Amino acid sequence: MSNRDRLTVTLGGPWRLYSHPLAGWEMLGTVQRGMQIGALARSPAGVLAQINAGAARALDQRKALASLQVGNKS
Numbered sequence: 478m479s480n481r482d483r484l485t486v487t488l489g490g491p492w493r494l495y496s497h498p499l500a501g502w503e504m505l506g507t508v509q510r511g512m513q514i515g516a517l518a519r520s521p522a523g524v525l526a527q528i529n530a531g532a533a534r535a536l537d538q539r540k541a542l543a544s545l546q547v548g549n550k551s
Contacts, residue, residue: 483510484537484540484544485508488505491507492516495516496516502519505519517541525545
C-alpha cells in the first residue's frame with residue numbers, strides 16, 4: 478500500500494460487511510484505500526482505523542480527518 482493512496486470515506490456506509498461492532502469503538506462507515514475496503518472506526522483513544530474481520534489497521538490520521546471533512550460536506 479503506497480502512502481499516496483487516497484482514502485475514500487462513506488459515512489454511515491455498510492461497515493457491518495467488514496466487521497462486527499467492537500466494544501468501545503465508534504463505527505463510522507466505510508473507508509477505501511486503493512483496492513482495499515473495510516469498516517471505518519474510531520478507537521477509544523481517538524485513532525481512526527480501518528477494520529477488517531476484527532483486525533484494526535491505523536490510518537494516516539491527516540488523510541483520514543481530511544476525508545471525513547469532505548464526507549461531512551456531502
